[in-house]
Amino acid sequence: MQIKSNALVKVIVPAVVIAGLAVGLKSCKNEPAEQPQAKQSGGALQNLSPDELKALGVEGDTPEDTLRTLIGRLNDVRDRQKTLDKQNAELVKENERLRKRNQDVSGQVNEAVNGLREQYDKRQAQLQDEQLSLTAKIQSLTDKLKQPDAGKKAADSDIPLGLGLDGMGSSTGGAASQGSDGMMWVTPTDQKETDPRDAASGKASPQFPTSFLGDNELTRQKAAYEQQVKGHTNEKGAEESAEPVYTLPENSTLVGSRAMTALLGRVPINGTVTDPYPFKVLIGKDNLTANGIELPDVEGAIVSGTASGDWTLSCVRGQVTSVTFVFSDGTVRTLPKPEAVNSGGQNNNSQAKQDTGTGGGIGWISDENGIPCIGGERKSNASTYLPTIFGLSAAGAAGDALSQGQYTTQNNVNGISSTMTGDAGQAALGKAISGGMSETTDWIKQRYGMTFDAIYVPPGARLAVHITRQLAIDYEDKGRKVRYDFTLPGGVSDSGGLD
Known part of the structure; x- marks a missing residue:
């Protein structure tokens, strides 16, 4: 028996084989172009550690995802760079403006310094002119003093006019000089030199180490008066008698x-x-x-x-x-x-103490x-004062209670009103007792106003x-005494006796 094959199988199988070969050939042609790119991206990622990949956010991403991520990061960096460039430009402008302002302030300071220098120079020139003028005046006065007539007039200037002493006093230092009338003026040896400043002002006067008649009758009377009225004195010699x-x-x-x-x-x-x-x-x-x-x-x-x-x-x-x-x-x-x-002879026993x-x-x-x-x-009047005040206060309170007991107090819309509902005589008696006790209390407080608590120590x-x-x-030496040797006029003295 002869087996016959299907014609459809003979057609489909060769077609499938041919299609597979075509696909294989095509894939072999595209692989050499894509392989370098894959190798390049894979090599770049292999150089990064896992922590760096995690920080970049590309851990476990495909090369395409990694490329997109990097492009996004690059865009962000560009935006930030633009912002920084803009800020830098603004800072440069601000710096330029401040630099110009600083230059303006420096110019103002320089102008002020120059003005002060000019004023200083003018003032210095004025002072120099004044100094030269004063020097010239001093030189002129010195020349005048060196002249004989000027010295003579200066020496005679202290002698009053009209006393017949004109032309005298030309010598100093205690030496005597004879005038035209034969009189001789002698300057005291203890006279102090006059201050040139006082001489220039015209207020100079002779000065001596001791004053003339410092202790005289006037100063003694003044010291006695001050001692009697004020209790002290500033005159010298007032306390010399106290030893x-x-x-x-x-x-x-x-x-x-x-x-x-x-x-x-x-x-x-x-x-x-x-x-x-x-x-x-x-x-x-x-x-x-x-x-x-x-x-x-x-x-x-x-x-x-x-x-x-x-x-x-x-x-x-x-x-x-x-x-x-x-x-x-x-x-x-x-x-x-x-x-x-x-200190006088008055019989006055009241003296001011400290x-x-x-x-x-x-x-x-x-x-x-x-x-x-x-x-x-211990001494105190509390034992009599307090019970008295207590009794008077109690009596006054009883009188008030007796008077208030005769009244009825009501509270209505018009306020509190009090109406007498009891005996009028009892109310008057209570008022009298209360008023009398109040006056008595005031009298006792006035009389006992000097209440005291004291401690007593016997003599x-x-x-x-x-x-x-x-x-x-x-x-x-001249102080007050308890007893003075005094005898009444017409009395018998200690040494005398009967005639």
């Missing part, structure tokens, strides 16, 4: 003193003591000697001061304001000096143990005086 005797140094302590008066110290109210009480302390001659102060001519001293109290500690503090020393001949010396001294407050002084006092606050007894307390300022003890 230094002793100096009580600062921080001295005078123990063994005794209080002459009681120490009554008021307690300060709001830090202020109203009308503080004074005190006195006696220091005898033996006390001064025991403290190392040997004053044979001093019989004793009296210390004055003011006191203040301390309610909490129940003690008195004392501030020393003055000390009076009594000499054996009766002369007294008070330190510090009073502001006014009655401040007697507790804020200042020349020392303070303490007890024998050195405690600066002397213990004492005779042994104290120590502490000096905080240096005291100069002087003896005045």
Whole structure:
């Protein structure tokens, strides 16, 4: 049996083979042209590291994608370059404008400097001209002084005219010169030379080291008047009669003193003591000697001061304001000096003292143990003042309550109104009691206005005086004395007797 083949297969198979060969030949022809480009792009990408590819954003891209990315980046760079070029051009213009302005300012400064130089040159020329003019005047005056007549006139210029002394005084330095009338003018040897500036101004006058009649009757009367009225004087010799005797140094302590008066110290109210009480302390001659102060001519001293109290500690503090020393001949010396001294013969016991407050002084006092606050007894009128005020206030409040109890208070649209609904006599009695108690309270407050709390120390307390300022003890020959040798007219003298 013979097998027959299909004619369609014989036609299709050769056609497919021919088509495959054609495609293969075509692909072989295009491969050599595309292979260099692929190799070139692949080689360029192979030179980059993975981090660089990631930074460029081409990691895992095909060559075509990479090319498009690079083209976009290049366009961005070109745009930025254009912007930078534009900014650079603007900066160049601004720089040029500032440079021109700087040149203008420099020109103005140069003009100002040139103007100042011109003014300086003109001023310098004027000063030189003035200097030359003054030099010429000085030379002219020098030439005039060198002439004999000019010197003679200058020497005679101090002698007044009309005294018959014309033509005299041509010599100086204490030498004598004889005038035309035979008189001779002698210049004192201690006369000081006249200042040329005063001589040129015409105000020159003879100057001497000592003044004539500096201590005369007028100056003594003036010093006495100022000492009596003002308490001090600026005239020389006013204090020459005071002879230094002793100096009580600062921080001295005078123990063994005794209080002459009681120490009554008021307690300060709001830090202020109203009308503080004074005190006195006696220091005898033996006390001064025991403290190392040997004053044979001093019989004793009296210390004055003011006191203040301390309610909490129940003690008195004392501030020393003055000390009076009594000499054996009766002369007294008070330190510090009073502001006014009655040195005349007037019998005036009121003298102006320094401040007697507790804020200042020349020392303070303490007890024998050195405690600066002397213990004492508390004194106060609060025990009588407060109950009295309390009772009067209670009575006044009761009167007000009695009067108000007779009224009824209502609150309506017109406000608060009070109407009497009780006994009118009770209301009047309450008003009278309230008014009377109010007046009595005012009277009590006025009479008890000097309410006080004080600390009391009896007289005779042994104290120590502490000096905080240096005291100069002087003896005045013409000072005031406690007693003068005086006899009444017509009386019996010490040496006389009965006829």
